[in-house]
Amino acid sequence: MKLEPNRSVELGSLAAPADDEVLAARLEQSGRVLARTALWPLPYKYLSLPEAEIAITHLNDHTLRIEAQRPARGVWLDAGDEVAWSDNFIDLLPGDPYLVTAVNLGANKIVVHYLGGS
Numbered sequence: 001m002k003l004e005p006n007r008s009v010e011l012g013s014l015a016a017p018a019d020d021e022v023l024a025a026r027l028e029q030s031g032r033v034l035a036r037t038a039l040w041p042l043p044y045k046y047l048s049l050p051e052a053e054i055a056i057t058h059l060n061d062h063t064l065r066i067e068a069q070r071p072a073r074g075v076w077l078d079a080g081d082e083v084a085w086s087d088n089f090i091d092l093l094p095g096d097p098y099l100v101t102a103v104n105l106g107a108n109k110i111v112v113h114y115l116g117g118s
Contacts, residue, residue: 017041022071024093036098038091040073044115049073054092054112062101064110068092074115079108 003009017023023039041047052072057065066075072092077085079102086101092114102110 022093024091024096026096036091036096038071038073038093040091044073047073052092052114054114056110056112059099062103062105064100064102065097066090066092066100067097069094072114076113077102078111078113079105083108 001009014023017039019041021041025037026033027035049072050070052075053069054072054075055067055069057067059065066077068075071094074089075092076089077100082104084103087098088100090098090100092098
């Protein structure tokens with residue numbers, strides 16, 4: 001399907017997820033992820049998720065692959081004020097690795113935080 005710029009189309013509908021489920025979708029083109037979104041149960045203060053087990057792999061000097069074994073809401077990375085992240089405060093879902101660039105990371109230690117986690 002091809003859309004003109006600034007247009008949208010409804011592709012279908014889904015049943016609302018249960019109170020303890022996360023509904024996620026991503027838009028891909030030629031194997032490349034163009035967009036992601038997730039619908040989380042509300043309110044967050046009542047959401048009880050197990051430890052996400054987040055892993056970071058350095059692909060090169062500036063590129064990281066971030067993965068989670070379980071859903072993680074609002075993941076933010078910290079390695080000092082001099083690091084410029086391509087993206088931060090992201091949602092991670094199992095089986096959906098996320099690539100982030102980190103300019104000026106160098107040998108700085110990365111600290112991972114997320115809502116409801118460490």
